[in-house]
Amino acid sequence: MDQHASPDGLVATENETLSEVGPVTSVGPVTSKVPQPAAPQPAAPKPTAPAASEPAKSTPTSSFPPVPSVPTQQGPNGISFDFNEGCRIRVPDDQNYTVRFRDLDSGNILYQNAIRNATIQSTKRYYVRFGIEIESADGTVKFRHDHDLRDRDVLVALPVGTLGDPIAWFPYAVKFQEKHGCKLTVMMGALIIPLFRDAYPTITFATRDEVDTTRFYASYYLGLFFDDTECQWQPTDFRHVGLHKTAAYILGVDPAEHKPLMLLPDDSRPIAEPYICIAVQASTHAKKWNNPHGWADIIGRLKKRGYRVVCIDREAVHGTGIVWTHLPHGAEDQTGARPLAERARWLRHAAGFIGVSSGLAWLAWLADCPVVMISGFTHPTNEFETAGRVINWHACNSCWNDVRHRFKHDDYFWCPRHKDGDRQYECSRLITADQVMAAWDKLPVAHGAMA
Structure with a gap:
């Protein structure tokens, strides 16, 4: 029997339509790839939204390719950043930097702290329009960047091993590209790609093994996050909004149902009778x-x-x-x-x-x-x-x-x-x-x- 593995390691058939992303340990705000601060970080000074330094309860690393240990975008003075698996900022060891990022749409400060030689990662991994500000020890603004996807390389990753989920979620990736004008790569299973590739020449389709995560400015992950009780991977529990529309909420696009295009190599009628x-x-x-x-x-x-x-x-x-x-x-x-x-x-x-x-x-x-x-x-x-x-x-x-x-x-x-x-x-x-x-x-x- 021709079968393929589902994201949680079970065997899924063509009829499977539910892609769970199981829990693993989060990298947290300070990755193991760089030295941790010498002392515990103090609490963010009166943030207007939950601080972004809490570790996530579940991550989809078993279903999706791992993000690079170092953020992919280069700023000045050895600072690097990206929006792969949330907002990530890395600062060097030459001094203490005050790192601040905010939600540009709500105005909430999500994180603010003085750090050095560390990588900070937001708890929210779904689409948020982040703004980044980094100040040196004397208060000079060393770097400022507002999240902007236009003409950027962006990944939308779908778990492999199921049929219904990628069909349900793909049209929201199309909406996402239309909204932001990004250079979009969609990761999905090899069996599904032929249904869409010819109909969407401006989208790059890739399997998990073909994805090079080092080139993306931002990455977003679609899945059914059963155990995401703090809504770190999805802004609302998918069971409240529906299998397909959860993708819209994760990507920040209109949840209205939209059917994608499909081109078939042979579109002839298989039998004459009704x-x-x-x-x-x-x-x-x-x-x-x-x-x-x-x-x-x-x-x-x-x-x-x-x-x-x-x-x-x-x-x-x-x-x-x-x-x-x-x-x-x-x-x-x-x-x-x-x-x-x-x-x-x-x-x-x-x-x-x-x-x-x-x-x-x-x-x-x-x-x-x-x-x-x-x-x-x-x-x-x-x-x-x-x-x-x-x-x-x-x-x-x-x-x-x-x-x-x-x-x-x-x-x-x-x-x-x-x-x-x-x-x-x-x-x-x-x-x-x-x-x-x-x-x-x-x-x-x-x-x-x-x-």
Whole structure:
């Protein structure tokens, strides 16, 4: 089975759509690459916002390439700075320097202290328009710089190993480049790059191994930061704003939903008859449609309407232990490790797509294919807008977006509220075929197929 590693070290399939960035130790305000001050640093003098010298609780170093130990931009007198993983400033050992940086939009002083021979790093790693001021011991301003991305080399890094997340987040990187006029590099998985590269010639696409972090003025990291309780990597918890829109908040752009462009090498219709694509698999059982008769029921109804029903999952059979989900009876088998461009071609010409909250649902959205999305474990705000969203509000629902419940990637049978009880997976088990067909009937007939 063709699989690739997810950011947290688990195996993720084409259907995985949730990229967690796990916790590691932060470098903190003073890196181990330079000597620390001889005495503990005093508190910042009455900052108007939280001081920027507190170490972060979680960093994405396992998912993203490490930043250079020395800031990449050179100032006068041996001072260096950049905005890679927050605002970073390094001062030499010749004297004490008063270092101050502020949020240019709010006016808040975020850090102010006298240091020497040290590197200071902000706690906030998402997009902030920082201003830097450095004074010598006699109060002379030695260096001043305002964050400005225009014509600068900037990295937006997306975790590799998933399908839905980069599709959901990439359009906000496009908005970011349009807003700032920067020379943008987007890091993403090699399987995803061909979907976007030809449509965006002004963006450089690179895999993790291809990224040279020494050349960037600024870097920003997109991910699902479950344990970022102090909001150092995201200005708001992603569970509050939705899977895709968290990228907008991290990058400081308009969160309005925007579909990116995609160019396919072969955009021809794969079969002549009207057809519907389905995808039934998911990386954990909570994501699947657990109504035991659901898929067989709707496949039968769709075929009676004259549609061919084509399953485009990566795996025809998926599960663990004694619980396995098989290709539904009556569906045509187009499963397998196919190129994503081929999947997108099938979706672009389909009358519609019916599936769960998975990467293939996001690919269908990208391909302008009408989507019926069956999901109880996520709240509808978690995914893109579609008239075909199906959820049963009478059942337990939306645990994924509940900040009280930490998603466990290593627990295939994760059900935080009702595991091992009679109500386990009722969020999707109680979604009926009637609900799904009613959602289908709300969708526009986009490709001349039968109603």
